[in-house]
Structures are given as C-alpha cells and as structure tokens.
Amino acid sequence: MVKLRARCIIVGDAAVGKSALSQMFRSDGGHFQKNYSMTAGVELLLKSVNIPETSDSVGQYIFDSAGRETFVGACEKMWGQPSVVCVVFDITSLASFNSCSRWLERVRAHCNGLQVPGVLVGNKSDLSSRREVEAAVAQEWAQSQGLQYHETSAKDMENCDAPLLSLAQAFYSLYQDRRQMIQGLG
C-alpha cells in the first residue's frame, strides 16, 4: 500500500466555479454552495483519492486559489512547488477560456522545470444553452498542453469526481515510473 501526497493547485478566472468544484471534490459531490462568495486568498482542502483496482491512494492538498487579479500575487506565494494543476474555465465565457494559458503559465513558473500533470476543466456544463466554448475546441487546446479535458457541473453534481481522479492517476503513474527507474540504479 502506498499513500502519495500531492499539492494540487486550482486556478482560473474569478467566478468560474473553482470553489464550488473544490467543495464537490472534497464532499464527493455532496455539497453545492449556492451563494457566490469570492475567494480572496487560498483555501486549503484535503481529499484522499483511491486509485481504482489498487489499495493505493493519493492525498490531495487542494489549494483553491483566488481568481481575481488583485489577489493573485499573494496567492502565488502559497503555492510552493505544485505536484498537479487544475485549470478551470466557465463554458459560457469565452474570456475565461482564453485566460487559461496565462493561468497555466503562472503555475508552471513555480514548477522548477518539473513535469506536472494537469487537467483542464470546463465547468457549468448545465448551462449548455449559453455555451461559448465548444468542447472540441477546449479538448484540442488541452491536448496541445498535455492536459486531460473534463466537463463538469458543480451545480448538477455532474462528473465532478473526474478531474481529481485523473490527476491522482497521472501522479500515481509518475510515481511508479520513477520508482522503477530508481530501482534500476541501486
């Protein structure tokens, strides 16, 4: 049995639903916060994710980081060295999608050149009638950046466990990879 630990940084524009998603991650889809409350700093949540078909798990230290520009500088100082990254946008806001590359760059600047597994999350999939970002477009950009793409609705509790699970699996396979490599060294 192995328990890995990962620092998971969640970023994206203000009001795309990062905190609602984080709460979903933590409560296994049990809690949707209906009222908007702006995150002014970083909120830390802890969630253990089991790796299917093993007895292993990844403890995710989720850093839900403010999206409002005013607070970003202060938040970045809390990130430390990220293990995995989750970039969130709102599928009804093209502007929030266009910001994703800037968010990703910001996080990668803290990674000391390390390979950091990541996901792109298109949130608010319940509002598909107001969709401004096609899934295919998001998928393509995600792929070009080495990210896995997921669409979620924190409100409808739709697919909310997928992003964290895919991050946990990616981090887990990175661990297995390194373990085997080191085994060959001794």
Add this chain to the structure above:
Amino acid sequence: MINAALSTFGAQVVLATSSDENHPPENITDGKTETFWMSTGMFPQELIIRFPDNMKVSLISVHSFNVKRLRIEKNAQEEADKFEVVAEKEFEQTENGLQINDITLDGSTATHLRFLILSGYDHFVSVHKVGVQA
C-alpha cells in the same frame, strides 16, 4: 564502520514522513544501496535515525537520488526532540547513478540524527543508505 549496516549496531529509523511498503525506511539502515526508501510526494520530508547509545559522529555518508537540499540535525537525549542543526548541504543532481555525499561533523555525540529533505530535483526522491563514521 562507514560501510557496515547501521542496523547491525541497533540503529533504527524511528520516523519517516513517507511510506511505501515496498520501500520501507529500514532500507536505509540495511547497509545496501540496492534497497531504498522513497518519498511519496511533497517537501519537506523527514527521517529520524535513533542509535542505541550515545555515538560519536564525525562523518555521515548518504547515498540518495534526486535529493536537492538536505539539512541534518542531531540531539544527544533519550527523546527525539530538541534537535540542533549540524549541517545543511545542496547535493548535485546525478543522471545515471546515485548521489554519494559525505558530510563532515565535529565528532560530538548523538543519540538521534534527523534528516530533513527540504527540496528535490523531482517530485519523488530516494535514500538508499546512510553510513556513519565515529
């Protein structure tokens, strides 16, 4: 003594902040470089080795992989607390082999040695062997 397994002197790892049952912390004191303890994510990582008696320590050798910054602390008490810093070192990165580093101390006595891995060259680091010279 530096080449002998620390475990034959009754030394044991009493705290490790990571554990993979395939790579337990005992692998550090078994004297072999083939077996190792591996960190399982995030820094810092901590290891504490306890000696059965007060032991004079003048040199510590560490076989590791991808460790960047290491701080060593010691104490000479029965309890594993109130440590003092005795060395801090940045290891060089290696590609195809283990990092082998010797750290010279002043030869004073210790009952516990605490290793704090403050940073690494990768998400995960390994420690294969710790040797001590009196």
